[in-house]
Amino acid sequence: MVTESLKEYLKTMYILKKQNGHIRVTDVAEKMNCSKPSVNKAINNLKLEGLLSYESYGTIELTENGENLAKKLLEAYDIVYLFLKEVLGLEEEDAKIDAEKIKSAISDETANKLARYVHKALGLTNLNCNYDINQEKCRSCIKRTSNKKGRNDDES
Amino acid sequence: MVTESLKEYLKTMYILKKQNGHIRVTDVAEKMNCSKPSVNKAINNLKLEGLLSYESYGTIELTENGENLAKKLLEAYDIVYLFLKEVLGLEEEDAKIDAEKIKSAISDETANKLARYVHKALGLTNLNCNYDINQEKCRSCIKRTSNKKGRNDDES
DNA sequence: TTAATTTGTTAGCTTAGGTTAACATTATAT
DNA sequence: ATATAATGTTAACCTAAGCTAACAAATTAA
Numbered sequence: 001m002v003t004e005s006l007k008e009y010l011k012t013m014y015i016l017k018k019q020n021g022h023i024r025v026t027d028v029a030e031k032m033n034c035s036k037p038s039v040n041k042a043i044n045n046l047k048l049e050g051l052l053s054y055e056s057y058g059t060i061e062l063t064e065n066g067e068n069l070a071k072k073l074l075e076a077y078d079i080v081y082l083f084l085k086e087v088l089g090l091e092e093e094d095a096k097i098d099a100e101k102i103k104s105a106i107s108d109e110t111a112n113k114l115a116r117y118v119h120k121a122l123g124l125t126n127l128n129c130n131y132d133i134n135q136e137k138c139r140s141c142i143k144r145t146s147n148k149k150g151r152n153d154d155e156s
Numbered sequence: 157m158v159t160e161s162l163k164e165y166l167k168t169m170y171i172l173k174k175q176n177g178h179i180r181v182t183d184v185a186e187k188m189n190c191s192k193p194s195v196n197k198a199i200n201n202l203k204l205e206g207l208l209s210y211e212s213y214g215t216i217e218l219t220e221n222g223e224n225l226a227k228k229l230l231e232a233y234d235i236v237y238l239f240l241k242e243v244l245g246l247e248e249e250d251a252k253i254d255a256e257k258i259k260s261a262i263s264d265e266t267a268n269k270l271a272r273y274v275h276k277a278l279g280l281t282n283l284n285c286n287y288d289i290n291q292e293k294c295r296s297c298i299k300r301t302s303n304k305k306g307r308n309d310d311e312s
Numbered sequence: 313t314t315a316a317t318t319t320g321t322t323a324g325c326t327t328a329g330g331t332t333a334a335c336a337t338t339a340t341a342t
Numbered sequence: 343a344t345a346t347a348a349t350g351t352t353a354a355c356c357t358a359a360g361c362t363a364a365c366a367a368a369t370t371a372a
Contacts, residue, residue: 084266088273094265102261105261110244113245
């Protein structure tokens with residue numbers, strides 16, 4: 001079973017892979033504020049779930065399934081963060097904290113509806129944007145649009 | 157420590173008290189889809205936290221602290237539910253499921269900002285409404301206001 | 313190239329939250 | 343009033359998630 005905790009590890013690993021090109025136990029432990037043995041346990045469990053491949057002292061690689069799940073979770077984080085910060089007007093730090101918690105709680109359906117809503121609320125047009133955490137499509141598209149606000153073609 | 161799980165029990169007990177006038181182990185177990193021994197454990201822990209008073213085979217009563225916390229949690233549930241259903245347009249069942257999860261995840265600050273936002277989004281005026289789950293102030297005020305929409309005095 | 317440091321693993325423990333089976337108590341119906 | 347049913351409790355167990363201490367492997371510096 002992929003628990004909430006395991007999802008956190010998975011997401012962290014995905015980000016580390018993008019940032020550093022590799023995933024190390026130590027780095028995961030540091031980012032997650034937990035011990036290395038805890039990371040080890042998570043690795044074993046994620047491996048059992050087919051979300052990553054790993055052999056002792058080897059390199060950690062997310063499988064296709066693992067990467068897809070990580071992306072999905074990160075997309076949810078991103079859209080919730082945007083909503084809290086840009087729509088509700090929370091402070092950045094508060095928005096991050098709550099987005100982190102909310103993103104694990106919501107269904108795909110809710111995430112999708114929220115994405116759609118946030119885009120409209122902020123006057124954005126490109127709903128096919130994927131909120132890619134790395135390219136930060138979503139945040140940049142907000143910055144882009146905030147300069148020429150008012151545009152808002154309705155297609156829902 | 158008042159864990160998420162304990163909060164669920166507390167909230168359920170508060171509702172049962174309002175609905176039935178009393179709180180019984182069996183009813184809590186049924187509402188929570190868990191065993192009676194689990195309820196027993198929760199009772200002991202909530203008692204340790206000073207959130208309810210109880211003696212074996214006696215009656216369960218929330219303390220003032222317990223009642224206040226329960227109310228706060230329920231208010232959060234209500235406002236999140238409203239947002240999901242009325243603003244995002246989720247199906248009732250989906251909204252309930254996600255509201256249940258989200259309400260435990262968000263900070264007071266987020267709940268307040270969301271309440272404010274939902275009221276504005278729906279054209280409501282009485283922001284001092286307390287979203288009392290029992291009197292359903294909030295839902296009824298929506299029904300009330302939806303007949304004379306357009307009114308919207310800004311005071312944030 | 314070997315000693316020191318960093319990184320990863322294992323073993324054993326703790327806590328929170330849940331379970332079932334068995335028992336105790338209280339309430340109800342005859 | 344007492345047998346039956348409903349309700350509440352206890353004991354013993356399980357799992358997930360974390361921890362520390364100790365050890366093993368790999369990397370880096372001397």
